[in-house]
Amino acid sequence: MENKEKLKEKALSAVELLEKEYPDAVCSLIYTDPLQLLIATRLAAQCTDKRVNMVTPALFEQFPDVQTFSKAEPEDVEEYIKSCGLYKTKAKDIVAMCRMLCDEYDGVVPDTIEELTKLPGIGRKTANLVVGDIFGKPAVVVDTHCIRITGRLGFHKIKDAGKIETILRELLPSEKSNDFCHRLVLHGRAVCNARNPKCDVCQLNEICDFFENSKKVSS
Numbered sequence: 111m112e113n114k115e116k117l118k119e120k121a122l123s124a125v126e127l128l129e130k131e132y133p134d135a136v137c138s139l140i141y142t143d144p145l146q147l148l149i150a151t152r153l154a155a156q157c158t159d160k161r162v163n164m165v166t167p168a169l170f171e172q173f174p175d176v177q178t179f180s181k182a183e184p185e186d187v188e189e190y191i192k193s194c195g196l197y198k199t200k201a202k203d204i205v206a207m208c209r210m211l212c213d214e215y216d217g218v219v220p221d222t223i224e225e226l227t228k229l230p231g232i233g234r235k236t237a238n239l240v241v242g243d244i245f246g247k248p249a250v251v252v253d254t255h256c257i258r259i260t261g262r263l264g265f266h267k268i269k270d271a272g273k274i275e276t277i278l279r280e281l282l283p284s285e286k287s288n289d290f291c292h293r294l295v296l297h298g299r300a301v302c303n304a305r306n307p308k309c310d311v312c313q314l315n316e317i318c319d320f321f322e323n324s325k326k327v328s329s
Contacts, residue, residue, distance in 0.1 A: 114280070117265060121281040123317050124263060128293040131313045135289035135296075137243055139163065144219035144244045145176050145211075148226075149204055151236040157194045165191055176217045179208035203231025221245040234275060242288030250278045251291040255298030262302065264319035 129135075138159040141147040146166070153162045169190040173179045179187070187201035194200060207229045211217055219240065220226055226237035235251055242249025250256075252271040256278075260266060266277050282290055301308045307320070315321040 118281050120263065120317050121265065121278075122283065124314060125283065125286050125290050127313045127317075128290065128297060132293045132296045135292040137239065137292060138295070140166065142170075144240060145179075145208075146170055147244060148207070148219055148229075148232070148236065148240055149179075151239055152203060152207075152231050153191060153194045153200055155200070156196060161194060165194055176208045176211050179205060180212045200231070206230040207232065219244070221247070223249075234272060238275070238288075238291075242291075248279075248284035249288040249291070250275045250282070251288070252278070253291075253295065254304075255295045255302075256291055258304060259294050259298055259302050259314075262307075262318055262320035263314065 137147070139147065139150040139154060140163045141150050149169075150162050150166055153165065169187070172190060173182060173187070182205055184198070184201040184205050187204055188197050191197045191200060210229055211219065215225075221241065221244070223234060223237040223241055226232050226240060227234060235253055238249040238251045241247045242251065252275045257269060257271065257274060260274065260278065261268075265281060266274055268274060278287065297314070298304075301312050302314070309315055309318070309321045309324060312318065312321065
């Protein structure tokens with residue numbers, strides 16, 4: 111593993127390269143307010159953003175705010191989210207989350223990771239996304255794309271999302287970290303996929319340990 115300063119330089123290079131390739135760093139989930147993003151992200155667990163975006167319009171029409179969600183039963187929500195997978199658990203979490211928001215937060219989505227992760231079903235990945243996209247605070251969203259690509263680049267050799275978040279917070283410029291994670295998702299879908307990464311055309315191959323090692327193996 112490279113020393114910290116070299117890794118920081120590499121991280122900055124990765125940020126700049128991805129900025130050039132993906133100038134528009136946006137979340138692919140469609141939402142209009144903090145609660146909708148919170149719920150959509152919960153639905154996106156083990157489900158594609160595309161599928162979630164197909165489900166949420168009818169869901170949010172039926173339950174337009176935190177109060178209507180809080181008064182619902184999980185079975186009421188289940189009907190709208192069955193195609194998202196794990197729908198019983200997700201419906202239970204969504205209702206419980208909204209009841210807690212009403213009871214303890216006056217119906218307002220909190221703006222810190224510490225408070226967000228107190229909500230049922232909300233882990234650090236979702237909390238970081240909300241804090242970064244809604245409240246504009248430094249955030250590191252560690253999803254499967256982030257774990258895979260930052261591992262291949264050589265920033266870590268682990269799979270633990272919490273530890274990876276800590277590592278990346280130390281390496282990335284705080285004002286760039288949230289958009290960087292969005293760009294990793296785009297890059298993971300387009301180029302650096304899990305099974306057949308397109309290393310020869312990858313914008314990051316000049317700083318990538320995985321690419322360097324694969325060249326050594328093939329030579």
